[in-house]
Amino acid sequence: MKRRPTVLASVITAAVIGTGLAAVAPPASADTAGCSVSYAVQSRWPGGFTAQVSITNVGSPVSGWTLAFDFPDAGQRVSQGWSATWAQSGARVTAAGTGWNGSLGTNASTTIGFVGSWGASNPAPRSFALNGTACTGEVSPLPRDAMETVAAMQPGWNLGNSLDAIGADETAWGNPRVTETLLDHVRAQGFKSIRIPVTWSNRHGPAPDHTIDAAWLNRVREVVDWALADGFYVMINLHHDSWQWINTMPADRANVLDRYNALWSQLAGAFRDHSSRLVFESVNEPLFAGGSGDEQGYGLLDELNTSFHRLVRASGGANATRLLVLPTLFTNADQGRLDALKATFDRLRDPNLAATVHYYGFWPFAVNVAGHTRYDAAVEQDLVGTLERAHATFVTNGIPVILGEYGLLGLDHNRPGVLQRGEVLKFFEALGHHARSRNITTMLWDAGSFLNRTTLTWREPDLFAQIKSSWTARSGTASSDQVYVSRTGAITAESLTLTLNGTDFQGLRHGSTELVEGRDYTLSGTVLTLTAAAVTRLVGDRAHGVNTTVEARFSTGVPWRIGIISHDTPSLTDATGSTGSFAIPTEFRGDQLATMEAEYADGSNAGPHDWTSFKEFHATFQPDHGSGTILLKQALFDEVTDGAPVTLTFHFWSGARITYVVTKSGASVTGTANRS
Template structure:
């Protein structure tokens, strides 16, 4: 089944298939997915708005037929297919602790109907009991018991429903599909008592949280983020795979990245490193990975990848590694001397083959040097690459390795950004900004007493696009209502904006009622 892809935000959309902006799924969509090298698809399904909310909880026949049509299109392309009970998890299943009997009855009725409809489908169709299960107002023990009861009931219903369902692969989740040690141990205990050889464990992985959303200074795919991924896949392997229980990573990606409607909260090269690492770690752990794609990767209207380079890297990671450097940008000052600059090579078991600009190979020694894992661009080469030093990217060079894809390094000219004062109300504050070739990495906010300011009170470094967002073409940085309304009344906040060049700019706001005054140093 490796690799896999999610038809996200379609049959799981609320209330209807096209409600969240995607066109209806087509046979051509699955033709494309198969042709691109995917071997399986997950088709999330939300049944709530197509089902009676009272006994006998009948699922609308037209919707059931539509689900079957989409499933059959995928199966006809030779794809393995996973269907599930998706957003129903928080719409009504989460109420199980307070409404146990009715929730269990509805869950059982849902799976009785689904199992009956699909019982004669080939075993390349898998059933997943419930997506990211959660339970309201319950203790940890009650949550464990509730999920165990649902998973056991699901297995019993499907196995007794006839046809191919007696041996169909059944996919069982942890709470929230979280890959923590304790929750995977709970699922392992459930699987053990079922004594069923055709059961698959499922979890999701969206990376180390500070990096995934760019909060708490999580601007880089650093050692913490890499360790988080390595540890998660090691737990999947040790808890399940090593014991002969397959693992289906039903969703992976980065939270809100890419986002077609906002600036990238994660620097592009850092995101590429994450996706490359997932492919490698999955192969090492023996885990099937399903890319969560709500619309951000494959354009379902044109059936083209929105970012071919990103997809090419993912595809390469299914079979080999690719190298990279500690950052994919080198910033050269607008004026003054240009000095040598160094990057660390991430060889990933490969050998470094050199640097190219287009078809021209740069000269080792005069243009760059390599010492151990340190790649140094010489001042003469950088001077040539930046030309007249206009702001922004002046040149792109490629690092090539013995395998995998080429790694792009962008050479840019910058000056320290300049911010201007302004005033507004707490709806939002627009800060006139001259970025001068630089890119915003994060924002730190403190009250005068040193306390953290912003909606994420546990950290001074606020969340990108939630508390602040840049507009490079519009030459502004916006402080959002979420940030401004969280600021204490009659308080001053000292802000530091951090840029990827290493530049830092301080800024200040003062809230008085709903009015905001703002000024730069």
């Protein structure tokens, strides 16, 4: 390569990280990591420079490495490099080893370099990381067993609806293309592991080889390498393949098994020499169609998991001891499913295995049906029971558990209002605590409803703050995060019951002002009461909606935000329409819809889920506060008797209940407001 003329005659040692190239580490055991780096500017001229980077691996031997660092100045760029594969995204620079220097034994070194440009200044990078390990010159122990590895993965995040999306490419389900900047941002939020779901169904060829598309495999490898360079533990799998073709195994066992084995053989070979922080998961949410039931499903899943284990281990390299993750049938924690997977572990007798289950909440609460609008004892019991069964079956027997996906089914930024915010906060606060107390690693399922991947901002910062806090501490909550005050009635004192969760109440704050106990509020046991005078001041001009918020603060965790809301009783108006489009004109008047009941004149339940009068939010009805309507869905009318009046009872969060009668006649619907 032709070099530019040297303007700066002397070599500038810009930074030496750790002990530099002279470092000689003690012999490294099989479970250590460590590195040192020397960075030197060799020549510089206006707007450009060359730099040399010398790397020494002082830990265990590595097969395949990526060095990562950040330029301190926004104008610094790598234009070309040598002895490594160089890439840059924003300030982050990565250099991956090539064939001739891709492996580094203990105390082995390699030197790489690049030509760069600079703008206002050209400072040296402040820190470097090799395969995610900070290059300080020190040797750090890596987790010695599966239990330690899984503990080091806490907390985790799912890159959902990207590489698992079914369609033309990874953007098919609405998320932008994955970038290094996205992964950097997620890492900066405190996540230590990332699950990268991958769907391979339409990304490989026909039998017998089922050759994976090279471009797709390279793209997956690229994202994996970025994540490893960020210091993540990374988990990849076969994702929607589970219901696209693996589920046909009862009727097509040989072909499914051949295809499954072909994919994992290729993946094991492709990632054979990757860092031990790369983790393989055999299959996502396995299910089998047309079979004879759970017992057959247990046998088929055991066959897949066993074959996966055999293929990966036999491929050698880092795969000989790589952490492998095996799911239960449907990836749920019913005791029979846990016991069946435990039998597989007992037979494999491999210390580098982990179990995985998923959890999306007590179903009636998670989708808002059957009147389960609150995080109550039934919701808590379901949560605790799920985690406790997984803990008792696996963790107490030395097998780590990864909650590979968790969330709430009805929590979707495209379907606002299904779940009340305060009740959602209680759920995530409790889940974090109960998982942590049982040594279960959690991986948040995020398909875009938590982190906006375009703006790299949390859609609900308070919710993420609660989730993050739950990783280390409990937070206090209350019976509600809403205080409804009649807009026209007399203002009175308002009370909430605190749930301390082992914390101590520290006080109330309004903005930057501390409220005064005795004057603004009182506390009797766990009953917190805002005085009438304080409520009068807080509601201000009493405009409909949230007038202001106050914060209850506790000794640990995040504050509990309480909205002070002015409202009048909502008003519904007569309407006509069709079963495919029926909207009730509604004046919400500061109130919010909680749920809806549907009953015939004789008191029997109407509509879908006829075992309950309370219908499923969004599936059968949906408020639109912006347009001032409540939309009744086709799914409701599909299961309503023609000509039979149905009384709908709308329950609002203020406590208001309003009835409305609808009658279907063929495809036509009439609606009448209650005049009482």
